[in-house]
Amino acid sequence: MHLFAMPRRDAITLAIFAVVVLAMPFWLAPFGASYPGLLQKFAIFGIFAIGYNILFGLTGYLSFGHAAFLGVGSYTAVWSFKLLTMDVFPAIIFAVILAGLFALLIGWLSLKRSGIYFAILTLAFAQMMYNLAYSVLTPITNGETSLQLTLKDPRLIDLMFTERGEGLPSASILGHNFTGFEAFYFTAVMLILAFFVAQKIFSSPFGMMLRAIKSNQTRMNYTGFNTKPYTLTAFVISGMYAGLAGALLAVTDPLAGAERMQWQASGEVVLMTILGGVGTLVGPVIGAWLIKYFENIFSAFNEGILSRFFEFLPDGVSDAVVMVTSKFVGEGWHLTLGLLFVLVVVFLPGGIVEGVRRVGKLFQHRSKPGTGAAVRVQPAE
């Protein structure tokens, strides 16, 4: 069981994380977010962000095309549903493998450059895939109408054992159909597994190497390390995470559209990672939850809800407040997101996790003066 051995600290973090994730239907109920559709999104985009963070957080390579792998995962999973079986495991396995292969090819080419050129290369590849999925690859992707299940799908393996039922089938796990909260618990377990793997990577020598590459790649090269295999591995791993997330999206709703690969979708995962905290384990997950929460809850706010909320103010004032705030919710929630994002990048580059840490330090400072002012060790340049 050496593989599962981990330091006590990490084990505690994992346990807390697992409890928080599994209890989401309960503690999110007061926030109005405890319905399966949204909870699944929380779990899935948590996985996506964790995987993205393995690349961006550890190596510092800013990829602007990660949604492409998510899209590949979705398409593969839906094809597996259509051709073979509605069981989720083959779909997930194929999706992860194919996304990994795509990541291998794109990563191998893109990692020849670094910095902004790397960002533009990944962006260019993702846009190419998106444009092709919309146009000439229509036989595979079904273009604008999105790839979906039909009544005439072959589903070779399923139909060997059972008769073709009425209506469209839904995803199943070893013959057991699941929907709603069961599907959420399935994605939640996947999220915890993904978190566990990320923890392992973070604490491994490999993770150490990735961090060294982030802090000074040139020096790594001069000391005789070939950094390319390490960055490429990180790229492929994060691509596979994206493929897993894409497959799970298809599991919860067997539909795959090209817009999942668009560069705005890639931008979103960058936002999630930054907002939560780059290079930390839980940060990206928190960022993903926040953004998905805002997207679903905040965007449903309208002026009626707002005016009830500000009822306690005098009439004129409450009208004015409602008018101003209504620009930031509902249709305009992206405005809030953009502002929040700018503020985080400017004032809190470490994201929410760093914010929490700073607040924590503030309290420590008060109780034990002197300990907070520990000398920071700066690496010599």
Next chain:
Amino acid sequence: MEAILAQLLNGLDKGGAYALIALGLTLVFGTLGVVNFAHGALFMLGAFCAVAFRQLITLETVIIDPTKLSPWGTPLEVRTPLAQTWFGDWGGFMIEYSVPLSILLAIPVMLIIGIVMERGLIKHFYKRPHAEQILVTFGLAIVLQEIVKAIFGANPISQPMPSSLAGAADVGVWLGLSAGAVTYPLWRLTYFLFAVLVLGAVFAFLRFTTFGMVVRSGMADRETVGLLGINIDRRFTIMFGLAAVVAGLAGVMYTPLVPPTYSLGMDFLVLSFVVVVVGGMGSLPGAVAAGFLLGILQSFASMNEIKQIIPGIDQIIIYLVAVLILLVRPRGLLGRRGVMEA
């Protein structure tokens, strides 16, 4: 021959837009060293200057005239645009030529927006890594486009072009071909000429004025210019404003071709970044050459003859060229040796 000429012309107006946006992007990168992902949003803001200008001058006063009846028997409503009441015949002219006239509005507005943006946000990011510059300007772009969406709504607002420029020019005749062989919409021709004019003006400004000379020397060696007692930061801020104006003008004149929506900027941003990279980061002639080159390549790739050989090429040609350039010659077509070659 005619087909090739037609495609060449088709590429020119789009290439002009690419060149104008890419010129501003590369100018900002060359002077301030900042990678500005909000530059597409500036293009979009320019387009909405034209929209705002038109909405302003077409505000109407409605007078209900009870003495006359409409065919439906209701009192006739007489609508007169305010511009017509204020300026008389001039008002009609203003409405007709609202797009070109909004250039006059766009120049000061974009200059102010650019300078405020630079002083308010960008200047804090000179020394930060490129990744953080990309992130903060990306966030800013989202904010700008959402503000526009809140004011003008999410639907495209089409802008009519002046009717005198709405027809097509028989370009074939000018080149000695038979009449009607190669025609080209007049407005797109105008756009191309306008782009050339603006590009020429920017280059002349940088080449022949003292200000431009200082800016160019600052691009070459910022520290030395600063040590000579010149306030190079302020000049670079003005250059940022200028880049915003160029992007805005490109947007104003583009409105009759594509009805502007709030997301217009993002569509152009990715492409113009690719253009900058192909031309060479920080190289002004490179950006212009690559802009026209890619515009023309794109229009050739969308020819049916070519699409039959390589299906889908029209969708990816620009990105394909960018990938090839980045992998083979990372400093771009006209980039300086040693600049951003990593």
